[in-house]
Amino acid sequence: MSNVVDFFVAALVLVGAAFVLIGSWGLVRLPSTMERLHGPTKATTLGLGTLLAASMVFFQARLGVWSAHELLISLFLFITAPISANMIAKVHLHREQTGATGETRSIAGPPPRPPGESDWATFEAPEQNTRGSTANT
Numbered sequence: 001m002s003n004v005v006d007f008f009v010a011a012l013v014l015v016g017a018a019f020v021l022i023g024s025w026g027l028v029r030l031p032s033t034m035e036r037l038h039g040p041t042k043a044t045t046l047g048l049g050t051l052l053a054a055s056m057v058f059f060q061a062r063l064g065v066w067s068a069h070e071l072l073i074s075l076f077l078f079i080t081a082p083i084s085a086n087m088i089a090k091v092h093l094h095r096e097q098t099g100a101t102g103e104t105r106s107i108a109g110p111p112p113r114p115p116g117e118s119d120w121a122t123f124e125a126p127e128q129n130t131r132g133s134t135a136n137t
Contacts (some may be wrong), residue, residue: 005061012054019047033092042086049074 023046026039052070060066 002061005057009058009061011056012050012057016047016050016054018044020049021047023047023104034089037085037089041081045077048077 016023020043023039023042024045026043027036030039051076056070058065
């Protein structure tokens with residue numbers, strides 16, 4: 001392999017490892033569930049995608065063939081990470097609304113809530129005379 005390809009693969013590995021480290025650190029250090037979701041769904045996913053790109057470039061330069069495995073793994077990660085984070089956030093908001101969580105409040109405080117409106121992500125029945133409610137009819 002040439003020095004340019006070696007440098008490019010090393011840069012991709014370092015950038016990917018930095019994103020994975022930052023995302024993992026955020027998962028461990030942030031205080032609440034909603035804040036901890038950002039680490040694995042954003043930084044770690046981007047870091048793993050970068051590491052898989054480094055693997056693609058390395059093996060193409062070494063063996064001269066492209067592999068679809070890394071592309072499929074990246075596609076799977078980039079599709080499933082936001083969906084799973086959305087589901088975890090909805091479950092957490094529902095449990096917080098019903099009082100089922102024993103989690104302490106985070107440093108960010110509670111999410112803002114307009115007066116007289118219920119949260120969108122809970123299974124709470126709509127209140128009468130609120131904006132967007134079908135119970136008004």
